[in-house]
Amino acid sequence: MVKITFPDGSVREYEQGVTGLQIAESISPALARNVVSCGVNGETVELNRPINEDATIALYRFEDEEGKHTFWHTSAHLLAEALKELYPGIQFGFGPAVENGFFYDVMPKEGDVISENDFPKIEAKMKELAKKNEPVVRREVPKAEALAEFKADGQAYKCEHIEQDLEDGSISTYTQGNFTDLCRGPHLMSTGAIKAVKITSVAGAFWRGDAKRDQMTRIYGISFPKKSMLDEYLQMLEEAKKRDHRKIGKEMELFMFSERVGKGLPIWLPKGTALRLRLQDLLRKLLKPYNYQEVITPGIGGKSLYVTSGHYAHYGKDAFQPIHTPEEDEEYMLKPMNCPH
Incomplete structure (x- = not known):
């Protein structure tokens, strides 16, 4: 017992x-x-x-954070399974669960392009496969066996991942239907729990986040155990668009964006700067009676700092790549979080 x-x-x-x-x-x-x-x-x-x-x-x-992660992790594999059927010869990179859904980085074979026009057929294939209620089977296999399996399937990115990142010994894989992936898990026991899916966007993403490597296609999606939950989510997105800070900020002349500066990087205009400074002053007044003290730390730090803090292990794949200094044998990174050093 x-x-x-x-x-x-x-x-x-x-x-x-x-x-x-x-x-x-x-x-x-x-x-x-x-x-x-x-x-x-x-x-x-x-x-x-x-x-x-x-x-x-x-x-x-599903309502729990850990439950969502499990659900969306399996949904990422379901997306990959659907893409494998729809686009023979496609290669796979990484496919994790994220805060709101999941994505998978893929490299379609030459001549195949995945665009927004393809979303309906991808969603239909995912629903078709989910209805089969395929069991998700975990296996522990030797590294050499895993490498041989993915080489036989022509998965060059998976082979590189095995050779460069995974230690010798047993490696866990998960299989559903005709799709097998390298993965630590966790997953649903079967795909049948996935009742509603929505492919939300497609973008480009460099392999391993390195601009010198291949540019892959990143497909984002979200899924739910009930169609009504997906409907509520889509309605929430529509309402959010009406209150989009990017739209309102532009109308109020608070900030602007420039393609030359970079997507998502605001340039504060005079009205926005004045508002921002007022908010900062308010925060300082609120914090002063409680004896808070301000510090200012650099926007970058040595990679070893973030390895020690755990941020590198948690955010490393999604962070901007390290900055190498020619004079010193050191790597620096932009702060992955807003906390001080």
């Missing part, structure tokens, strides 16, 4: 090898229907992963 400790501190005993789903079923059928993943000793795992020793557990539904 193993002792399972719940978030409220209560403890129950189960047979060794019990799964998160079985634990959810022992609590209530309704919970078992809605749970998507579980946390075992702080690590989010699949609901069918056996628990063989005493552990703490948390059961995650």
Whole structure:
């Protein structure tokens, strides 16, 4: 038997090898229907992963951050599976869950171009595959075997990832239908829970974020366990467009954007600058009675600082690439967060 400790501190005993789903079923059928993943000793795992020793557990539904991450991670794989069927010969980079949905970086074969016009057929294929309720199967394979499998499938980017980033030993892969991916997980047990999908945008993205490497196609999407949830999300987006700060800011002459400066980098105009300074003064007045003190730190820092803080491991793939100094053997990075050094 193993002792399972719940978030409220209560403890129950189960047979060794019990799964998160079985634990959810022992609590209530309704919970078992809605749970998507579980946390075992702080690590989010699949609901069918056996628990063989005493552990703490948390059961995650879609409404939980961990649950969304699991749901959208599997949806990224579903997107890749659909793209593999629609665009034979396509190659895959990375496909993670993000704050609002997921994306996958792909390289279509020469002559194939994926644009907004293709969104409906990609969504239709994803729904078709999800209806099959394909099981998502985790495997632990030796590095050499994983490399051989992806070489045989012609996946050059996956092979580079295996050779350069993954240590010798076993590597976890996940398979659903005819698609297999390198992945740590966690995932849904099957694709059937994905009831509504929307491809939201397409953009260019350099392989590994390096402007000297291949430019891939990044496809963004979002998914939900109910169509009504997708409808609510799309309605929220429409309402948000009416209140878009970029639109309002331009109308009020607060700031402007220039392609020469870069997308998303505001230039504060006189009215906007005056408003910004007033807000800063207000904050200073509010903070002073509580003995807050201001500090100013550089906009960049040594890479080793962010390795120590954990930011590099968490944000490294999405951060601007390190700045190399010719005189010193050092790498610097733009601050990935707004906290001081």
